Amino acid sequence: xxxxxxxxxxxxxxxxxxxxxxxxxxxxxxxxxxxxxxxxxxxxxxxxxxxxxxxxxxxxxxxxxxxxxxxxxxxxxxxxxxxxxxxxxxxxxxxxxxxxxxxxxxxxxxxxxxxxxxxxxxxxxxxxxxxxxxxxxxxxxxxxxxxxxxxxxxxxxxxxxxxxxxxxxxxxxxxxxxxxxxxxxxxxxxxxxxxxx
Amino acid sequence: xxxxxxxxxxxxxxxxxxxxxxxxxxxxxxxxxxxxxxxxxxxxxxxxxxxxxxxxxxxxxxxxxxxxxxxxxxxxxxxxxxxxxxxxxxxxxxxxxxxxxxxxxxxxxxxxxxxxxxxxxxxxxxxxxxxxxxxxxxxxxxxxxxxxxxxxxxxxxxxxxxxxxxxxxxxxxxxxxxxxxxxxxxxxxxxxxxxxx
Numbered sequence: 108x109x110x111x112x113x114x115x116x117x118x119x120x121x122x123x124x125x126x127x128x129x130x131x132x133x134x135x136x137x138x139x140x141x142x143x144x145x146x147x148x149x150x151x152x153x154x155x156x157x158x159x160x161x162x163x164x165x166x167x168x169x170x171x172x173x174x175x176x177x178x179x180x181x182x183x184x185x186x187x188x189x190x191x192x193x194x195x196x197x198x199x200x201x202x203x204x205x206x207x208x209x210x211x212x213x214x215x216x217x218x219x220x221x222x223x224x225x226x227x228x229x230x231x232x233x234x235x236x237x238x239x240x241x242x243x244x245x246x247x248x249x250x251x252x253x254x255x256x257x258x259x260x261x262x263x264x265x266x267x268x269x270x271x272x273x274x275x276x277x278x279x280x281x282x283x284x285x286x287x288x289x290x291x292x293x294x295x296x297x298x299x300x301x302x303x304x
Numbered sequence: 305x306x307x308x309x310x311x312x313x314x315x316x317x318x319x320x321x322x323x324x325x326x327x328x329x330x331x332x333x334x335x336x337x338x339x340x341x342x343x344x345x346x347x348x349x350x351x352x353x354x355x356x357x358x359x360x361x362x363x364x365x366x367x368x369x370x371x372x373x374x375x376x377x378x379x380x381x382x383x384x385x386x387x388x389x390x391x392x393x394x395x396x397x398x399x400x401x402x403x404x405x406x407x408x409x410x411x412x413x414x415x416x417x418x419x420x421x422x423x424x425x426x427x428x429x430x431x432x433x434x435x436x437x438x439x440x441x442x443x444x445x446x447x448x449x450x451x452x453x454x455x456x457x458x459x460x461x462x463x464x465x466x467x468x469x470x471x472x473x474x475x476x477x478x479x480x481x482x483x484x485x486x487x488x489x490x491x492x493x494x495x496x497x498x499x500x501x
Contacts (some may be wrong), residue, residue, distance in 0.1 A: 108358070117448070148346045149323075152374055219354060287305075
């Protein structure tokens with residue numbers, strides 16, 4: 108056993124415990140509190156596994172999708188969660204996250220640093236079917252939570268339906284059918300009075 | 305798109321949000337609070353991916369390991385978290401968890417219900433290299449957290465080293481080298497005065 112290698116791996120494992128401290132703008136289904144990035148990452152991995160049949164491209168590599176989703180938010184340990192409707196904070200998001208990826212994945216042994224960095228970059232670039240499907244799932248989950256919890260984050264931040272459509276329509280690049288389903292949810296949310304038209 | 309199928313999948317996805325409400329006896333590295341089952345599930349999946357080279361059997365199916373770890377704690381939504389040192393609560397754990405698996409995986413369409421139930425049963429049976437490795441990782445993570453946070457749960461529950469060894473030695477079935485590393489951590493924890501001999 109290479110003890111330097113294992114100690115690098117363990118240092119990374121200890122460091123990423125901090126993802127449990129990054130609180131998102133999404134509220135739980137029961138609306139009692141916001142969820143953490145670690146909880147979100149777990150939830151979207153279950154979704155990605157269950158819903159892969161709706162990916163636009165058949166036979167995508169679901170294992171790769173899950174690995175992307177597993178580590179894609181780790182950069183928020185340094186960069187913080189960026190609320191998608193916060194235009195000011197979104198401006199330098201890429202730059203903050205790139206620096207974070209360099210520091211945090213840099214804790215790993217070289218081969219795993221390269222592997223994790225490549226997964227993160229593929230996800231960010233949105234050029235492969237796996238990245239587009241992963242992104243669709245990542246984007247759908249907070250909408251689903253908002254729909255189920257009575258629109259907590261929409262109400263708190265005065266978000267209206269056209270803003271949701273504008274920031275989430277890219278979902279169609281990964282899954283037309285999940286985007287269609289999501290639009291039906293939004294229409295229903297308007298009907299229920301939990302989202303403004 | 306089969307709308308009955310999708311609505312069953314979405315019902316399951318909404319139901320498992322409750323895993324974010326199941327609080328474990330493990331404290332975060334910074335000792336500020338206990339972690340949730342959803343956070344734990346995410347953390348052990350990162351560990352399983354990073355540390356697979358230490359599995360006793362070479363070339364295990366890491367994707368299967370991750371799927372097992374992704375869903376293995378979902379039963380705790382109904383059955384609750386069972387603290388491994390709580391002998392009274394451990395007694396009927398299997399029975400409580402089996403009922404929970406039946407109800408919760410039963411929300412899914414038949415093919416996915418079978419797949420998730422099979423993954424959960426394989427994990428529980430501990431007869432395959434993947435299950436034994438997954439279990440070793442699942443068992444190692446709370447020890448690692450306790451070591452890093454100054455022994456919170458050991459102190460609160462007056463756990464001594466021989467109890468830890470007795471309940472965790474099965475780790476060696478999945479990974480001799482990680483079990484060896486863990487024993488070194490425990491020796492060091494005793495030296496540091498955060499675990500009683």
